[in-house]
Amino acid sequence: QVQLQESGPGLVKPSQTLSLICTVSGDSISSGNHYWSWIRQPAGKTLEWIGRIYTSGATNYNPSLESRVTISVDTSKNQLFLSLSSVTAADTALYYCVRDWGGAHPDYWGPGTLVTVSS
Amino acid sequence: VLTQSPLSLPVTPGEPASISCRSSQSLLHDSGYNFLDWYLQRPGQSPQLLIYLGSDRASGVPDRFSGSGSGTDFTLKISRVEAEDVGVYYCMQALETPRTFGQGTRLEIK
Numbered sequence: 001q002v003q004l005q006e007s008g009p010g011l012v013k014p015s016q017t018l019s020l021i022c023t024v025s026g027d028s029i030s031s032g033n034h035y036w037s038w039i040r041q042p043a044g045k046t047l048e049w050i051g052r053i054y055t056s057g058a059t060n061y062n063p064s065l066e067s068r069v070t071i072s073v074d075t076s077k078n079q080l081f082l083s084l085s086s087v088t089a090a091d092t093a094l095y096y097c098v099r100d101w102g103g104a105h106p107d108y109w110g111p112g113t114l115v116t117v118s119s
Numbered sequence: 120v121l122t123q124s125p126l127s128l129p130v131t132p133g134e135p136a137s138i139s140c141r142s143s144q145s146l147l148h149d150s151g152y153n154f155l156d157w158y159l160q161r162p163g164q165s166p167q168l169l170i171y172l173g174s175d176r177a178s179g180v181p182d183r184f185s186g187s188g189s190g191t192d193f194t195l196k197i198s199r200v201e202a203e204d205v206g207v208y209y210c211m212q213a214l215e216t217p218r219t220f221g222q223g224t225r226l227e228i229k
Contacts (some may be wrong), residue, residue: 010180047166047209049218062217096165104213105156105175109165 022097
């Protein structure tokens with residue numbers, strides 16, 4: 001059973017960097033069968049795709065966030081990372097780590113971690 | 120841009136339900152597949168993949184759920200709504216990055 005678990009600070013100050021970790025079990029990030037993505041959801045709103053990474057390290061980012069976001073992996077620990085710099089209140093959201101099955105279809109989602117940007 | 124309708128859908132248990140998703144551009148890939156997925160987000164839960172490539176049911180999804188459409192117009196149908204189907208339904212285009220989602224359709228039981 002594939003499981004993903006997000007972790008990180010629940011509160012980040014404005015202008016600082018948001019850093020999250022996703023620990024994957026039941027599948028190997030380095031298997032090369034899937035992409036691994038981050039998606040976020042502000043309270044009461046729709047989902048916003050942040051970006052994805054392949055085992056090779058190749059990434060795709062949402063142009064609306066590209067200047068501030070970095071996604072990386074540690075294959076030895078089977079972990080996925082998200083870094084979002086210069087955060088504002090608009091970055092307050094539930095952040096999901098997701099397996100992108102076949103590079104196209106998010107099929108396994110973590111439970112999500114709530115990040116609030118506030119001083 | 121993906122536009123869903125209706126945004127709210129009250130349904131009596133046992134009755135059918137239908138949700139529309141319209142794309143501002145064609146989601147038909149050269150392969151012949153439509154890169155449109157459907158998700159259900161139950162209250163307090165993460166989204167769950169229901170339908171991929173427009174009409175293929177994901178593993179474990181009941182056959183009362185079906186997807187149809189091509190190009191820019193897609194429909195998710197539930198043949199007989201059950202209480203566990205309550206939540207918000209999203210369509211998502213998987214043709215290109217960035218992936219984008221519809222606004223969501225909230226299904227509630229009458």
